[in-house]
Amino acid sequence: xxxxxxxxxxxxxxxxxxxxxxxxxxxxxxxxxxxxxxxxxxxxxxxxxxxxxxxxxxxxxxxxxxxxxxxxxxxxxxxxxxxxxxxxxxxxxxxxxxxxxxxxxxxxxxxxxxxxxxxxxxxxxxxxxxxxxxxxxxxxxxxxxxxxxxxxxxxxxxxxxxxxxxxxxxxxxxxxxxxxxxxxxxxxxxxxxxxxxxxxxxxxxxxxxxxxxxxxxxxxxxxxxxxxxxxxxxxxxxxxxxxxxxxxxxxxxxxxxxxxxxxxxxxxxxxxxxxxxxxxxxxxxxxxxxxxxxxxxxxxxxxxxxxxxxxxxxxxxxxxxxxxxxxxxxxxxxxxxxxxxxxxxxxxxxxxxxxxxxxxxxxxxxxxxxxxxxxxxxxxxxxxxxxxxxxx
Amino acid sequence: xxxxxxxxxxxxxxxxxxxxxxxxxxxxxxxxxxxxxxxxxxxxxxxxxxxxxxxxxxxxxxxxxxxxxxxxxxxxxxxxxxxxxxxxxxxxxxxxxxxxxxxxxxxxxxxxxxxxxxxxxxxxxxxxxxxxxxxxxxxxxxxxxxxxxxxxxxxxxxxxxxxxxxxxxxxxxxxxxxxxxxxxxxxxxxxxxxxxxxxxxxxxxxxxxxxxxxxxxxxxxxxxxxxxxxxxxxxx
Numbered sequence: 001x002x003x004x005x006x007x008x009x010x011x012x013x014x015x016x017x018x019x020x021x022x023x024x025x026x027x028x029x030x031x032x033x034x035x036x037x038x039x040x041x042x043x044x045x046x047x048x049x050x051x052x053x054x055x056x057x058x059x060x061x062x063x064x065x066x067x068x069x070x071x072x073x074x075x076x077x078x079x080x081x082x083x084x085x086x087x088x089x090x091x092x093x094x095x096x097x098x099x100x101x102x103x104x105x106x107x108x109x110x111x112x113x114x115x116x117x118x119x120x121x122x123x124x125x126x127x128x129x130x131x132x133x134x135x136x137x138x139x140x141x142x143x144x145x146x147x148x149x150x151x152x153x154x155x156x157x158x159x160x161x162x163x164x165x166x167x168x169x170x171x172x173x174x175x176x177x178x179x180x181x182x183x184x185x186x187x188x189x190x191x192x193x194x195x196x197x198x199x200x201x202x203x204x205x206x207x208x209x210x211x212x213x214x215x216x217x218x219x220x221x222x223x224x225x226x227x228x229x230x231x232x233x234x235x236x237x238x239x240x241x242x243x244x245x246x247x248x249x250x251x252x253x254x255x256x257x258x259x260x261x262x263x264x265x266x267x268x269x270x271x272x273x274x275x276x277x278x279x280x281x282x283x284x285x286x287x288x289x290x291x292x293x294x295x296x297x298x299x300x301x302x303x304x305x306x307x308x309x310x311x312x313x314x315x316x317x318x319x320x321x322x323x324x325x326x327x328x329x330x331x332x333x334x335x336x337x338x339x340x341x342x343x344x345x346x347x348x349x350x351x352x353x354x355x356x357x358x359x360x361x362x363x364x365x366x367x368x369x370x371x372x373x374x375x376x377x378x379x380x381x382x383x384x385x386x387x388x389x390x391x392x
Numbered sequence: 393x394x395x396x397x398x399x400x401x402x403x404x405x406x407x408x409x410x411x412x413x414x415x416x417x418x419x420x421x422x423x424x425x426x427x428x429x430x431x432x433x434x435x436x437x438x439x440x441x442x443x444x445x446x447x448x449x450x451x452x453x454x455x456x457x458x459x460x461x462x463x464x465x466x467x468x469x470x471x472x473x474x475x476x477x478x479x480x481x482x483x484x485x486x487x488x489x490x491x492x493x494x495x496x497x498x499x500x501x502x503x504x505x506x507x508x509x510x511x512x513x514x515x516x517x518x519x520x521x522x523x524x525x526x527x528x529x530x531x532x533x534x535x536x537x538x539x540x541x542x543x544x545x546x547x548x549x550x551x552x553x554x555x556x557x558x559x560x561x562x563x564x565x566x567x568x569x570x571x572x573x574x575x576x577x578x579x580x581x582x583x584x585x586x587x588x589x590x591x592x593x594x595x596x597x598x599x600x601x602x603x604x605x606x607x608x609x610x611x612x613x614x615x616x617x618x619x620x621x622x623x624x625x626x627x628x
Contacts, residue, residue, distance in 0.1 A: 104476065234583075
């Protein structure tokens, strides 16, 4: 695809002014984060999966840089540059280019260069309220730009986390299940493994050493590992310490002794992950099958319900909103509510807008602690295409 | 429209010698034309074939762009450098030389990590202790990303390494590596160990055909003649 045609350029500029005006009028200060970003921030924080979609290059100083693949991380960095302690509430809006490699070739709905108009809210205290406010504002901006019909796809990563937190299992199992959430087959396999034979093939590990380790004595465990390596003539190289290796072995030992995950817990997680319902039917359905799953999950359902009510009160058509438990895991940093706005003419593969809650991202980028954060961005070229198509 | 078929052959080293030997076994003789250090050649008795002597990694690019119709290069390079391999090229025949395994190797002292699945737990503790992800040094960025993603590992970062990759864990610039090995001796000498399920690809030199080259009638005829001589079924 060639770059934006002159006529498109004018129309995109006009559309951007409309969108930004709404954001600014709602109290979101317009900012312009750097287009060229240090690659390390993206790769260390978001992980390698994003690298496959990011233009990474080495500059003449040998530093690894990238063209920003989205504006969320750059806006987080801008916020932290202004408020290193992350102790202020802040509302930002932006309109600018983002760049993504398209593995099967770029086309009109998946361009390698596109403009995002969006908002990010940091530090709010009431998460449900901030989530609802974000979606409502995005929908209002879309409407103002001429979008008259859409479909809302939603998810809530926080529900899955709460379900795992309540379930009785070692923390490292939770971590593994979270890691596998975005790949249904792997999650299914892991649940099956944990509920039948959780021990990793312990035969492959140094048995006598594992038996000698005492979970209550980490310092002693570290010494035993160091002594074992010494005796085997294995040099300790790299950044990983003997203490970390000891912790790894203790985890293996604990897995070998741990009772398997209860089948009903595995079944509960499976049925949650398989949940696809109209958004309004989710809370009753989850309460029904979770039964007495736990207080944390119950609270997460309450929060879900409250957010839905806030959305309905603001005029969002929640009756036609859809919910899918699996939705939202493909972007690693989401931690709560997630949504996409889909126009029928472009389909679910090319949403015109999307966003969600990402409470742990700011800490990963350098904030002293987790900071409540929610944001969303509009894919402006797609929006323009849909609006124009509707007029034609 | 091309009236000739372009055959890309490694320009130096063992790979060039072994390619010549493979062809010679079927009575096909490569000859350089022009100056002694030139990069063009021909095959005796195949007037419609131009031989281009280029480096094995550039051969992949030539096949992917269609500048060469066929070529000899390593499967590792093909899988690393072409995104949609099956649409762009066909691996016609493994040639039995240029063997190299692409493997995941970790420091031998990681006695709590035997399989790729064990990396996840180690990565989580590492991130907590060091505030960063595991760094994986490799020149096989795409192969590594595909392999680790298939194993569900997300907590890592690739650092591109164009030489002496085995030394990076000891030097502290990476935590583990993905690299080629033939005997494993270099890995052992650098205090590394291949994970039990860490062989990503058993690579060797292949005769590779470009699906996107200009396959004119003349090029097809030349290709089929050559394949017949090499005892291969006609492909084009």
